[in-house]
Amino acid sequence: MLVDPDLAWLHLLSDVGTGLAYLSIPAALVVFALRRRDLAYPWIFGLFALFIIACGTTHLAHAWTMFHPNPLAEGLIKAFCAAVSIATAITLWPLLPRLLALPSPAALAREVEERRAAEARALDSEARTAAFITNLAEALFVLRVERQGAAFVTETVNPAYERLFGLPAAQVVGRDAQAGFIPGITERVLPHWRHAVETGAVQHYEMEAETPGGHRVWQTVLVPMRNAEGEVERLLGSARDITETRRLQAGLVESARLATIGTMCAGLAHETSQPLNAALLWLRHARHAATGVMTEQGARLMAAIGVVEGQLRRAGDLVGRIRGLAAAHAGAAETFDATAVVGAAVRTADGQYAPDGIALSFSAPSAALAVTGTPAGLEQAVLHLLSNARDAVLEARAAGAAAPARIAVSLRQAGRQAVIEVRDNGPGVPEALRQSIFDPFFTTKEPGHGSGLGLSLAAAVARGMGGGIAAANLPEGGACFTMTLAIAEPTADGLAPLPVAC
Amino acid sequence: MASIARRILVAEDEGLAAMAIEDELLAQGYEVVLAPDGQAAMEAAARQPPDLLLTDLRMPRLDGAGLIRALRATRPDLPVVVMTGYAPAGGQEAFRRDGEAPVSLFSKPLDMDAVLAELRRLLPG
Numbered sequence: 001m002l003v004d005p006d007l008a009w010l011h012l013l014s015d016v017g018t019g020l021a022y023l024s025i026p027a028a029l030v031v032f033a034l035r036r037r038d039l040a041y042p043w044i045f046g047l048f049a050l051f052i053i054a055c056g057t058t059h060l061a062h063a064w065t066m067f068h069p070n071p072l073a074e075g076l077i078k079a080f081c082a083a084v085s086i087a088t089a090i091t092l093w094p095l096l097p098r099l100l101a102l103p104s105p106a107a108l109a110r111e112v113e114e115r116r117a118a119e120a121r122a123l124d125s126e127a128r129t130a131a132f133i134t135n136l137a138e139a140l141f142v143l144r145v146e147r148q149g150a151a152f153v154t155e156t157v158n159p160a161y162e163r164l165f166g167l168p169a170a171q172v173v174g175r176d177a178q179a180g181f182i183p184g185i186t187e188r189v190l191p192h193w194r195h196a197v198e199t200g201a202v203q204h205y206e207m208e209a210e211t212p213g214g215h216r217v218w219q220t221v222l223v224p225m226r227n228a229e230g231e232v233e234r235l236l237g238s239a240r241d242i243t244e245t246r247r248l249q250a251g252l253v254e255s256a257r258l259a260t261i262g263t264m265c266a267g268l269a270h271e272t273s274q275p276l277n278a279a280l281l282w283l284r285h286a287r288h289a290a291t292g293v294m295t296e297q298g299a300r301l302m303a304a305i306g307v308v309e310g311q312l313r314r315a316g317d318l319v320g321r322i323r324g325l326a327a328a329h330a331g332a333a334e335t336f337d338a339t340a341v342v343g344a345a346v347r348t349a350d351g352q353y354a355p356d357g358i359a360l361s362f363s364a365p366s367a368a369l370a371v372t373g374t375p376a377g378l379e380q381a382v383l384h385l386l387s388n389a390r391d392a393v394l395e396a397r398a399a400g401a402a403a404p405a406r407i408a409v410s411l412r413q414a415g416r417q418a419v420i421e422v423r424d425n426g427p428g429v430p431e432a433l434r435q436s437i438f439d440p441f442f443t444t445k446e447p448g449h450g451s452g453l454g455l456s457l458a459a460a461v462a463r464g465m466g467g468g469i470a471a472a473n474l475p476e477g478g479a480c481f482t483m484t485l486a487i488a489e490p491t492a493d494g495l496a497p498l499p500v501a502c
Numbered sequence: 503m504a505s506i507a508r509r510i511l512v513a514e515d516e517g518l519a520a521m522a523i524e525d526e527l528l529a530q531g532y533e534v535v536l537a538p539d540g541q542a543a544m545e546a547a548a549r550q551p552p553d554l555l556l557t558d559l560r561m562p563r564l565d566g567a568g569l570i571r572a573l574r575a576t577r578p579d580l581p582v583v584v585m586t587g588y589a590p591a592g593g594q595e596a597f598r599r600d601g602e603a604p605v606s607l608f609s610k611p612l613d614m615d616a617v618l619a620e621l622r623r624l625l626p627g
Contacts, residue, residue: 270586276610277610277611278516278522279611280611281519281526285526288529313611316610
């Protein structure tokens with residue numbers, strides 16, 4: 001018991017102040033622990049609170065015992081405080097390494113920052129990939145495999161896919177890939193899809209077909225993607241459009257073949273013309289000799305000479321036509337307006353075909369299309385194409401086609417080329433014959449109808465005018481013959497003729 | 503019939519055709535010199551200068567085009583009629599090289615009446 005009242009007050013106030021302050025700190029700790037539910041080791045705050053409360057209580061007990069001395073109660077309170085303190089200390093030291101291992105707020109902020117940067121990089125990369133896929137020249141598609149390959153669903157396609165197959169993404173994405181793809185082609189690609197699913201091996205295949213986008217040849221690579229269970233879950237497909245490459249290759253082969261045929265025809269014409277020439281000259285001789293014989297035998301001789309001469313002339317005409325093939329691109333080349341010449345050919349044909357009930361239409365640009373060659377050659381070539389179209393529509397009619405016979409001729413400029421298209425609604429050109437129809441003497445017509453030289457002549461004219469000719473079948477039925485001609489290059493002096501290949 | 507016989511040099515490697523042509527020309531009153539190829543025609547022309555050349559194009563030794571150039575080198579105005587089994591690309595336009603044009607072109611088998619008419623045009627009187 002302190003006797004100095006001032007000193008007693010100092011002890012009293014200090015103990016009460018410390019005790020009250022000690023009691024308020026755990027309250028703050030408890031509020032903090034309750035609000036921050038994500039704290040690691042929240043119970044340690046409880047322990048701290050108990051420890052501080054115990055310490056505060058010893059101070060308050062000391063102040064109380066200044067007035068009501070009770071050494072036993074004070075001792076017990078101190079003992080409790082000591083127990084809690086020791087327990088806290090014992091708990092705290094082993095916990096220290098684990099508390100130190102907790103990330104500091106600064107470390108957390110750094111990590112958050114790193115993750116944000118990584119996310120931005122990923123988004124950026126994703127955007128780049130998306131832009132890449134969108135602008136890729138190759139068609140890409142993703143097929144989801146359903147029921148172990150019994151069904152396929154198109155998950156996504158890129159714009160090149162839409163262009164290649166002429167199928168809008170909206171029409172295929174999310175739909176059954178078998179029903180959504182092009183009828184007739186699905187059956188041919190399906191075995192490859194199934195094989196990819198069954199074997200898990202990358203598939204390569206090439207297809208050629210009429211698509212809504214036109215005639216296409218493409219090469220597909222199919223990559224199976226497995227899921228965690230090792231089952232093929234998706235097929236990533238890329239298809240390369242090789243239509244143009246194939247066309248160019250075919251064009252080269254075709255040119256070489258036609259050159260061979262041309263050389264052969266020219267040789268044949270020459271070699272055949274020699275004996276024909278001698279035979280006709282001698283027949284003329286015979287005719288002179290027989291002219292004076294005014295008997296029945298003489299008359300029979302003259303008749304025989306007439307028959308032989310007629311047949312030899314017929315053979316001579318054929319030789320002349322074969323020669324015409326080789327010389328179709330020859331003649332004095334001049335630069336002229338293709339629109340006028342094609343228009344004239346269409347009018348000529350229209351007059352002839354109208355009685356057969358064939359509707360012939362013609363569309364052309366209003367501006368002149370300057371090409372170089374012989375106007376008569378081009379007119380003949382167009383007339384041959386028209387005659388071919390007429391035979392096709394009449395064939396369809398004979399086969400019982402209900403649609404009215406139609407031939408549509410159009411002329412347009414595409415880049416540096418004038419394009420003449422002759423479309424008919426006949427039976428179309430059988431795929432197997434598409435190349436041979438331009439061969440000399442190739443004909444599908446009855447003997448005596450068509451020499452089989454018209455289309456080859458048209459082809460020769462087109463080649464002679466710096467272009468070519470091709471046949472395709474229209475998706476809606478019928479054939480389309482496309483003739484291209486080089487546009488005459490304008491020069492300072494106006495229009496310059498193309499060099500003539502002799 | 504020509505009052506003064508005009509001499510036609512016929513260069514043709516097909517003997518049977520050459521004989522028949524010779525008969526036709528003789529009957530029209532022309533003088534005819536036959537040569538089986540371009541080289542022989544050159545030699546014949548040196549001995550007996552022709553008023554007109556009637557020639558094939560494809561012949562052994564010297565072809566028709568070579569023959570025309572050689573003869574026109576000394577006789578630029580020599581009339582020339584070409585008979586050929588080939589249609590030279592471009593017809594008469596094909597004979598555009600120096601010393602080749604102009605020529606009258608006939609394809610085989612020949613239309614002899616047309617050939618004779620052309621000869622009358624080129625060798626009037």
